[in-house]
Amino acid sequence: MLPSTIELREADQPVVHRLPRAVAVGLAAANIATIAPTFGADEYRVSGVRKVGVVRIAGHTVWLKPKTPVRRLFAMLGYARAGSALWTEDDFGFEEDDELVPALAHAFVRQASRALAGGPLRGYVTREDALPLVRGRWRIGDQLTRRGGQTLPVEVSFDDYVEDIAENQVLLTAATRLLRLPGVPADVLGVLRRIVRVLDGVSVIPVGAPVPVVRPNRRNARYSSALALASLVLSGSSVEQRAGSVVASGFLVDMWSVFEDFVSAALREAFKPYGGELVSQYASTLDVEGTVKIAPDLVWVVEGVVRACIDVKYKVEKHGQYPNADLYQMAAYCRRFGLEEGWLVYAAGSGFAESVRIVEGPKVVRKYVALDADGAGLLAQSKRFVARVARSVCPVLPLR
Structure with missing residues (x-):
């Protein structure tokens, strides 16, 4: 008999798993993973798992485990959204080996209970x-x-x-969303129900409607951590996918988006002392006629001139190598902007960098971000990387 609880790990390399056919169909239909049947009964080759979280498909609970420790994942999520500082261990209140959804649920009820201790805002x-x-x-x-x-x-x-204001609507909607998710611990469910009762009379944000933007101010300061966690709950891709009679529902996070958002936020902060502006998805063209569109992930623009180009890649090496296509792409960017160096940032390795010299072309530096570092370590890597990029453009710049 096939298990009702299934564990898959985030990975690029194919792994053979025994899966109910309905689960295999649901994973493929919801674009959670690439599924290919094998010659074995109920055996499928699973690859391309880049989402983490939990999903329920045809009565089976599928846990999608991240390679990155949950604490690191929360640090990256928190920094990309809060920007100014990483959440502390006290903000989380969960163990290192917790899954994503239980960890998020525990952290949310901890902060929401604190926020509502003095009664809901009005x-x-x-x-x-x-x-x-x-x-x-x-x-x-x-x-x-x-x-x-x-x-x-x-x-x-x-x-x-x-009490029916945006702050309370966001908290209530996050609480009701967590109540419907598989994998939320039993001790959290009771606290979530109490939060819903406290916010009785507040409107729930309809599914698909935009989440109100809450501006931080002195009045809602006690809600700040709870709202940040509520935003994470509501931003996780809500899976509601029907393929024939198979329905998938759950909470998932795209790891490539988490990594790219974190790197962009960290580099943008690290570039501030050097002036200029770090622009995301810089729109330009590669050809003279303007028909070949390009959009590097990040470019450093100083006085209207592109001084550095950075592409962020959430992928791991295959057979000891990274895709040559990344080098081709960056070489084209450098040629377009007249740069002698281009930079590729990967979510793998141990924090080191290596260079590839293109024949009669630019040097492409591949930087590897060590995701096993703690939050402060991740930011320190970003600052060192930016210092290297800035000095390569202007060697007389001081160390920062």
């Missing part, structure tokens, strides 16, 4: 209504068009001091 919300008396501003135009000259009810708009 704020002013502008409402429009038809009332038996005038409250706030009388909307004369609506009164004439909707009421045909009748005096009652009165079309008005007014500011109401309520």
Whole structure:
């Protein structure tokens, strides 16, 4: 009998697993992994697993485990979103070997409970209504068009001091989302239900609707950590995929997106002392006619001139080598922008760098980010890398 709980690990290399056919179909249909049947009964070759989290398919729970320790994963997620500082161990409150979803659920209820300890925030919300008396501003135009000259009810708009504000809506929606996810620990479920009760009367953000942008201020400061975690809950790709009679649902995070967002945020911060601007997805063309579009991941622009080009790659080596296509791509970028050096950043290795000299072309430096480092170590690697890039452009720049 095939297991009801299945574990897959994030990987590029194919691995043979015994899977129910419905699970194999669901994984492929939701684009979670590449699935190929083998000659064995219920055996499939699984590759290209770049999403981590948990998903339920046809009654089976599939755990997708990251190569990166959960604590490092949260550090990268947190920095890419918060920008200014990494969350501390006290913010998390989970063990090193926890899975992503249980860790996220524990961290969320810990911070949400702290945020709501003094009661939910209240704020002013502008409402429009038809009332038996005038409250706030009388909307004369609506009164004439909707009421045909009748005096009652009165079309008005007014500011109401309520709990149904964006901050509480985000927390409540994250709590209800976690309650529906597979893999949330039983001790967390009770706390999530209490959070929902405390926020009774607050609106849940509809599925597919944009999440309100909450600007940090003195009034909502006690919500800051809880809102950051709620944002992670709501940003995880919600899988609702139907392939025939197979339905997949769960919470997944794209590791390539996590890595690229973290590197972009860390490098943008590290470049600040050197001036200029680090631009993401810099749009340009490769040919004279302007028909071949290019968009390097990151370029450092100083006084309107591209001084450095960086591409971020979340991939691992295959057979001891990294894809030559990356070198071709970067060589083309360097030729386009007149650069003598290009930079490729990979999520693998032990933090070292190596250079490849293109014949009659630029030097391409491949930098390997050691993801087994802690959050501070990851940032230190970024600062050293930026210092090297900046000095390669201008050798007289001081060490930072």
